[in-house]
Amino acid sequence: xxxxxxxxxxxxxxxxxxxxxxxxxxxxxxxxxxxxxxxxxxxxxxxxxxxxxxxxxxxxxxxxxxxxxxxxxxxxxxxxxxxxxxxxxxxxxxxxxxxxxxxxxxxxxxxxxxxxxxxxxxxxxxxxxxxxxxxxxxxxxxxxxxxxxxxxxxxxxxxxxxxxxxxxxxxxxxxxxxxxxxxxxxxxxxxxxxxxxxxxxxxxxxxxxxxxxxxxxxxxxxxxxxxxxxxxxxxxxxxxxxxxxxxxxxxxxxxxxxxxxxxxxxxxxxxxxxxxxxxxxxxxxxxxxxxxxxxxxxxxxxxxxxxxxxxxxxxxxxxxxxxxxxxxxxxxxxxxxxxxxxxxxxxxxxxxxxxxxxxxxxxxxxxxxxxxxxxxxxxxxxxxxxxxxxxxxxx
Amino acid sequence: xxxxxxxxxxxxxxxxxxxxxxxxxxxxxxxxxxxxxxxxxxxxxxxxxxxxxxxxxxxxxxxxxxxxxxxxxxxxxxxxxxxxxxxxxxxxxxxxxxxxxxxxxxxxxxxxxxxxxxxxxxxxxxxxxxxxxxxxxxxxxxxxxxxxxxxxxxxxxxxxxxxxxxxxxxxxxxxxxxxxxxxxxxxxxxxxxxxxxxxxxxxxxxxxxxxxxxxxxxxxxxxxxxxxxxxxxxxxxxxxxxxxxxxxxxxxxxxxxxxxxxxxxxxxxxxxxxxxxxxxxxxxxxxxxxxxxxxxxxxxxxxxxxxxxxxxxxxxxxxxxxxxxxxxxxxxxxxxxxxxxxxxxxxxxxxxxxxxxxxxxxxxxxxxxxxxxxxxxxxxxxxxxxxxxxxxxxx
Numbered sequence: 001x002x003x004x005x006x007x008x009x010x011x012x013x014x015x016x017x018x019x020x021x022x023x024x025x026x027x028x029x030x031x032x033x034x035x036x037x038x039x040x041x042x043x044x045x046x047x048x049x050x051x052x053x054x055x056x057x058x059x060x061x062x063x064x065x066x067x068x069x070x071x072x073x074x075x076x077x078x079x080x081x082x083x084x085x086x087x088x089x090x091x092x093x094x095x096x097x098x099x100x101x102x103x104x105x106x107x108x109x110x111x112x113x114x115x116x117x118x119x120x121x122x123x124x125x126x127x128x129x130x131x132x133x134x135x136x137x138x139x140x141x142x143x144x145x146x147x148x149x150x151x152x153x154x155x156x157x158x159x160x161x162x163x164x165x166x167x168x169x170x171x172x173x174x175x176x177x178x179x180x181x182x183x184x185x186x187x188x189x190x191x192x193x194x195x196x197x198x199x200x201x202x203x204x205x206x207x208x209x210x211x212x213x214x215x216x217x218x219x220x221x222x223x224x225x226x227x228x229x230x231x232x233x234x235x236x237x238x239x240x241x242x243x244x245x246x247x248x249x250x251x252x253x254x255x256x257x258x259x260x261x262x263x264x265x266x267x268x269x270x271x272x273x274x275x276x277x278x279x280x281x282x283x284x285x286x287x288x289x290x291x292x293x294x295x296x297x298x299x300x301x302x303x304x305x306x307x308x309x310x311x312x313x314x315x316x317x318x319x320x321x322x323x324x325x326x327x328x329x330x331x332x333x334x335x336x337x338x339x340x341x342x343x344x345x346x347x348x349x350x351x352x353x354x355x356x357x358x359x360x361x362x363x364x365x366x367x368x369x370x371x372x373x374x375x376x377x378x379x380x381x382x383x384x385x386x387x388x389x390x391x392x393x394x395x
Numbered sequence: 396x397x398x399x400x401x402x403x404x405x406x407x408x409x410x411x412x413x414x415x416x417x418x419x420x421x422x423x424x425x426x427x428x429x430x431x432x433x434x435x436x437x438x439x440x441x442x443x444x445x446x447x448x449x450x451x452x453x454x455x456x457x458x459x460x461x462x463x464x465x466x467x468x469x470x471x472x473x474x475x476x477x478x479x480x481x482x483x484x485x486x487x488x489x490x491x492x493x494x495x496x497x498x499x500x501x502x503x504x505x506x507x508x509x510x511x512x513x514x515x516x517x518x519x520x521x522x523x524x525x526x527x528x529x530x531x532x533x534x535x536x537x538x539x540x541x542x543x544x545x546x547x548x549x550x551x552x553x554x555x556x557x558x559x560x561x562x563x564x565x566x567x568x569x570x571x572x573x574x575x576x577x578x579x580x581x582x583x584x585x586x587x588x589x590x591x592x593x594x595x596x597x598x599x600x601x602x603x604x605x606x607x608x609x610x611x612x613x614x615x616x617x618x619x620x621x622x623x624x625x626x627x628x629x630x631x632x633x634x635x636x637x638x639x640x641x642x643x644x645x646x647x648x649x650x651x652x653x654x655x656x657x658x659x660x661x662x663x664x665x666x667x668x669x670x671x672x673x674x675x676x677x678x679x680x681x682x683x684x685x686x687x688x689x690x691x692x693x694x695x696x697x698x699x700x701x702x703x704x705x706x707x708x709x710x711x712x713x714x715x716x717x718x719x720x721x722x723x724x725x726x727x728x729x730x731x732x733x734x735x736x737x738x739x740x741x742x743x744x745x746x747x748x749x750x751x752x753x754x755x756x757x758x759x760x761x762x763x764x765x766x767x768x769x770x771x772x773x774x775x776x777x778x779x780x781x782x783x784x785x786x787x788x789x790x
Contacts, residue, residue: 006436006437008437010430010433010435010437013430013432013433013438014428014429014430014433014640015428016428017424017425017428019425022421022424022425025420025421025424026417026420026421026424029412029417029420029421029609030412030414030417033409033410033411033412033604033609033610034409034718035405035408035409037408038405038408038409038718038720039706039709039710039713039720039721040405040709040712040713040718040719040720041401041713041716041718042401042403042405042718043408043718072467072468072471072611072639072642073467073639073640073642074639074640075627075629075630075638075639075640076467076627076639078629079626079627079628079629079638083627103629104628104629104630104638105628105629105630105638105639106629108628108629108630108638109627109628109629111628112628207640209428209640214424214428214642214644214645215428215640215641215642215643215644215645216467216611216612216642216644216645217611231474231626231627232470232471232474232478232504232626233470233474233499233500233503233504233506233507234470234473234474234498234499234500234501234503234504235470235499235500243470243474243499243500243503244467244468244469244470244471244500245409245468245469245470245602245604245610246610247467247468247609247610247611248610249609249610249611250609250610250611311434314434314435315434317435318434318435318436321436323429323433323435323436323437323438324435325433325434325435326434
């Protein structure tokens, strides 16, 4: 196999594994391979490492270790939260409020529940990419058992008002309604601070591979009071909320990645993003940066290049050794434009001419300058050829 | 952390990660961290490694690569097979036939389906540990959609007549019944040959960490004709049968472990087990080796030490640096005696005085001799003290 030089700006799809994390994984895989459910010493050493990892991650979330369930990743975390909670209620008490800008890992379990007879209300977002708290409030009914709103959108990076929604749901619960608040934190976790208690978030999904840890591991925070059933059944692992032999080295690597997050200030990455947006905006004044006026993740830039195909830009940049994406990796191969940008009110052609740039800790200013330069040249070239095509067609 | 010398004889709970596998995992984690669903080169390199791993494992099962779904492990494989298949049928066509000696990762999804209104028939095993094909045949009804019988039992190692059951189910299907055969292959895979096509197995569950690969990855074979829905929903990964970012390094490590299985002949491990059983049987002629008369996995020995507590033996051996178990790791902490041994007709005291020894590729003859010596001494000591206690109580 050959390795080509690669400038990577698709950190919302996945991140490279940090060398410190790869070392932690490798050490654990070679030395702490016991089954954490075994009663002998080999098992108990694994159990200790697992519980240490659980404490590290829980403390980063300002949560209790007993409230953290290890999973196989973000998709499973979201599925346990949504399916595991809602299936436990009787038919009469089943209504969910979520949004049209959620990730498929939230939307698809909701659609599955619709097939099972649950009603789901999908609240839209404004042109600024933000879901309004008032719209959530208006959608909640007396039979609503779950509100699920993501912490940060994966395509635009726009932060959602989870603290206000959390307070709203908590007030309803204090007034007697059995209702819980889930937030998909997969993109926000490790990039912006979160305080689950203060924000009154009852369920919070995370994934390791978005924060420089390996794939195949994630966690779901479940507040003590939440009556959660699992979605896969077997041994009594994870306090009977997630059956399956514990992936101890995965949890150890995840915890190491969480520890490292503190060493990489958000301001550094926000600086790279701002530098990129300024260069592109100066050269191509008509581009539109989606969600720019809203609070955003420090690392994400969603840019609409009117008159140039987003997929064309992705492919052209790839040939130049630069990785970016035209939407979520989980929707790649789909011919549909981004459901997130459409939900924000972009027209289909606008959504189709959009590209997501997501920066990371190993990016440098020269990398970003090279990216901006290539993006500007590529967009200009594609615009020219699409104008020519339009001329041929109409002329 | 300190590492103590450990003699490990609990390979059915989990295995150490083979150095070759740890190397493959480490290489992939550091270099092939792209999201296999990304369209850029970083994603496509990951996709290539994933599909190569899929081909390696499928070919070992004599299956097509398109029939293999990667999962987070054995429990998830069993849950997808059982829940994912049976939930797709209408209420009138829901009956399952399984056995009382299955692993909790099969029994618990079946119990979940019972809560959802599905009927389940549990067929027992004989004193020899074998489930009779005729008993399975007798339990099947016209509304049966699934027969699930494990390939090898995790506690006794006894092989089940899966080829005969597969033929039976295939005959029924050819006669017009919509019925499928699932086998939990978690303990058998890599230890005894399997030919899914010849044995007419429609769904087959495997787990990586039982064959010297890391935890957190497994696979489910699903024959092309099986109408399987997933149990977790999101992106369109794994041909829409298992949503979630693909754990590429996990799959690569699993495939490397599968390749290595061929280098370790079953006869070597069977030789260690026979050596152990002979020494223990010669010194303690009244011990009973469960399933001894039946075809068994080469590595597993389930021994009932009448008059000595199984858990006492496990703990005493642990203090001597030897890891064995009194049952499945997934049931550890439970005060109940083994459901498998009870199903075979052992009395509760017999089940409680049983220990599982499961040998592995890094065990040596001197290791096994040391184990046998310690087992014999420990059993004698515990028998004496339990006899004394009985004397105190009755005297």
